[in-house]
Amino acid sequence: MSSSQKSLPEQSSPLALGPCAPLPRPTVVARLRAAGCVFAEDEAELLVSAARTPDELAVMVEQRVIGLPLEHVVGWAEFRGLRVAVDPGVFVPRRRTEFLVGRAVDLGRRAAKRTRRPTVAVDLCCGSGAVGAALAADLERVELYAADIEPAAVRCARRNVAATGGAVYQGDLFDPLPAALRGRIDILVANVPYVPSDEVGLLPPEARDHEPLVALDGGADGLDVLRRVTATAPRWLAPGGHLLVETSERQAPRAVEAFTRNGLLARVETSDELYATIVIGTRPDRRQEPSPGTP
Template structure:
């Protein structure tokens, strides 16, 4: 590494960046690719801006996903939810309808569609989010796939013709209990929208709203996939059952991830 790179590593390490060497290489590459001033990029990072917001992209499931400032950064553990969705897409015939609700950057829908396309199949993809900044970001990622991104509150954002037609509903709802937000890393609580983090008193407020209406929007045998904590999963299953969905839990020790899956009979 050059002397300039060594200096960047030292600044990042002093700021508490655990993977200072890796981040330094990414920041140096970003400056070279975009023509941005390296000191300005480093200054953003050492003052707490998420690396992904500084770079303008996040690596997710092997893809480079555009991530704008103020947009939720896709977590690596959520790749497990995508893997579960892809397995279920493989069981559907034709061109399954996949919807990424609470889509943020659109990373989940993008990854699922890309994996399936590499296997020689296609899906019909749509996405939606309440936040206009997220919607604009998701359109950057999903428009090249021909996927529309709608703005609005959960199912209210979707066109009526999708009612009863969704085969796979990806919905990474916020699930951090309100009282725990203050304990999250500053990168999340200060730079990501609270609406993408705060799940209410027990973390499942948005999940309840999604579960309430999912049966009406899922196709027969369609699946809802939502990430939760391990502790929340039993209650999430009870909520699914209350609204007529057959629930199960998938867990990954590798990803430290828990996914609750509801299926319309």
């Protein structure tokens, strides 16, 4: 969880309702620290604030101690200032992905100025729908769609995206999207899995044990799903539309090759602050190119 959650209301005294003896805050901190939680004080504050009864607090502390992701324990994650619902078994949105969303928002605003209509945005491999919800929150007018292959993710994403008026579909990549979207998408964000298969076992237990493998494993070199997306994206993007994906710094050159091989103009952007690397591909807009012989 991000540091912004420190602003949650502080409870100066332990909860005192129900049959279970209240867990004092120092005890919660000590148990979390013993379990290896690096930010034990912050996590204890969040758990105490989220629990409604001493019984619930005891259960939540035990869940965290045995390794459940904090976001699954409390049921939400903070993402770009939003409280996003995250159900058990659903991929937890990473703070580094906020960089991807920020660039998507910038490009979406430019698209709206150029087209003078709502931005058509798609959150592919949407997981909890955090990216789509953040896009809807920051774009003035947006026509939002999201899709994921995992049923649990789709159920969760519908909770997060429903308030924005967006639609969420279940299926493999572009397959479940309405055919009418072909050639209309201004912003296509695909937070594809990009961990190489033989490195999944090196991930923290919170990820490898409690998040769906399909949201983590990107194949032999981590780029299998990215290649599938880039091969199909040009047929769905509007002229001048953008595809944005997150990857690792060492994978970026091969990711760019996949973009350019499929006719997208690609560039790499990084954030040192968030340790994030993204590739942005643009479908050329032939309508804006000068005709032969035009100075």
